[in-house]
Structure formats: C-alpha cells, structure tokens
Amino acid sequence: MSRPDNSGLAKPWPGSAADETQFRDVIRHLASGVTVVTSSLGGEPVGLTATAVCSVSATPPSLLVSLTANTRTAQGVVETDAFAVHLLPFRARGIAEQFASSRSHFEAVHYSVISEKRIPLLTDVVGWLLCHVKEKFWVEDHLVFVGRVVGCELKDTAPDPLLYLDRNYRRLLPGAERGAENLEPWGSSQDVGLPGFGW
Numbered sequence: 264m265s266r267p268d269n270s271g272l273a274k275p276w277p278g279s280a281a282d283e284t285q286f287r288d289v290i291r292h293l294a295s296g297v298t299v300v301t302s303s304l305g306g307e308p309v310g311l312t313a314t315a316v317c318s319v320s321a322t323p324p325s326l327l328v329s330l331t332a333n334t335r336t337a338q339g340v341v342e343t344d345a346f347a348v349h350l351l352p353f354r355a356r357g358i359a360e361q362f363a364s365s366r367s368h369f370e371a372v373h374y375s376v377i378s379e380k381r382i383p384l385l386t387d388v389v390g391w392l393l394c395h396v397k398e399k400f401w402v403e404d405h406l407v408f409v410g411r412v413v414g415c416e417l418k419d420t421a422p423d424p425l426l427y428l429d430r431n432y433r434r435l436l437p438g439a440e441r442g443a444e445n446l447e448p449w450g451s452s453q454d455v456g457l458p459g460f461g462w
C-alpha cells in the first residue's frame with residue numbers, strides 16, 4: 264500500500280473566530296447524553312437540562328459543567344458551591360423538556376434533598392453524581408464549574424439513555440454497537456485490567 268502524500272494540504276489559519284452559524288451547524292452533530300443539573304438557590308430547588316457536561320478525571324473523580332451564567336441554576340451553584348448531575352433515561356424525555364422550559368421545573372418531579380446545602384436528587388434517573396465545586400471560571404456568558412464528585416450512584420444497570428443530537432432527542436439502537444477495540448492505551452497505570460479510561 265502506498266503512503267498518502269499530504270504535503271500539499273496546508274491551509275491558511277482561518278481567522279480569529281469561526282462564523283457562529285457554521286459553528287452551530289457542526290457542533291449540533293456532537294451526540295450527547297442528556298442530564299439535569301440541580302442545585303439550590305435561597306433554599307429552593309433549582310435545576311436545568313444540560314448537555315455541556317464532561318468527565319475530567321477519575322483520580323480523584325471530577326467532572327465539569329458549563330452553565331449560562333444568568334440561569335437560576337448557575338446562581339444556585341455559585342451560592343452553594345455544590346451541584347448534582349443526573350443522567351436521564353430515555354423515558355424521562357418529558358423531564359428534560361420540563362427542565363429546559365419556562366414552566367416550573369420541579370412540578371410533579373420526584374426527588375429527595377441532601378441536607379445542609381439542600382441539593383435535590385432526582386429519583387427516576389440512570390444515575391447521579393453529587394459534586395463540590397473545586398474551581399469555577401468564566402467563558403464568555405457561561406460559568407464553567409469543575410466539581411469534585413463526593414458521591415454517586417448508578418441506579419439502572421441496563422440503562423436506555425436519553426441522547427441529544429441535531430436539535431432532537433434520540434435513543435440508542437440496541438445491537439448497533441460492536442465490542443470496542445484499542446481502548447487500553449488510553450488507560451492510566453491505575454486502569455490496568457479495565458477498558459479504556461476505566462469508565
């Protein structure tokens with residue numbers, strides 16, 4: 264097989280910022296799991312639907328969420344230095360819609376409350392992760408919170424997750440996947456024997 268000749272492919276640096284519409288057209292094809300991020304503001308539960316959630320580290324367990332700064336939820340996280348991330352099952356699509364709407368987010372939603380900081384933990388979820396804020400920083404009109412995971416629970420060991428892609432909610436097609444390969448090189452030494460990152 265001959266080696267590909269890529270020597271003529273250099274393109275000029277495009278500029279300081281891509282066109283916003285083009286950016287949206289590309290990034291909306293990044294498939295995401297749908298979460299609800301909750302916190303508490305003035306002692307009242309707050310929460311929103313969020314896809315800007317990312318695992319950061321397993322040692323120690325850390326994740327980040329990016330929240331529009333003027334949302335009640337971001338204000339609650341600033342106030343309490345705490346938040347919970349809930350992974351939604353496909354059957355909870357209505358919950359995702361409710362937590363992204365202008366309606367009352369917690370109406371008819373089952374939850375318990377973690378004492379002191381009064382962080383709501385939703386009941387009907389694939390799993391949840393409770394976080395203490397380690398770092399926060401501004402990016403344009405967003406606040407990015409890096410949370411240390413202080414507790415978590417997988418409630419459904421055969422989950423049917425709610426996904427979001429191209430401005431719509433989606434569902435995995437069972438059986439479409441095959442066994443993943445080449446994951447080991449990504450693992451740290453502590454992950455030996457586990458696939459990939461260890462999660």
Ligand SMILES: Cc1cc2nc3c(=O)[nH]c(=O)nc-3n(C[C@H](O)[C@H](O)[C@H](O)COP(=O)(O)O)c2cc1C
Nearest residue numbers: 311312313314315329330331334335336362363364
């Ligand atoms: C699929 C989907 C994903 C969303 N992801 C985010 C997100 O990652 N961060 C964010 O700040 N808002 C996100 N939103 C918008 C919030 O859910 C929405 O603005 C919410 O009503 C804010 O509520 P609050 O002001 O009561 O906190 C998303 C909305 C949808 C429908």
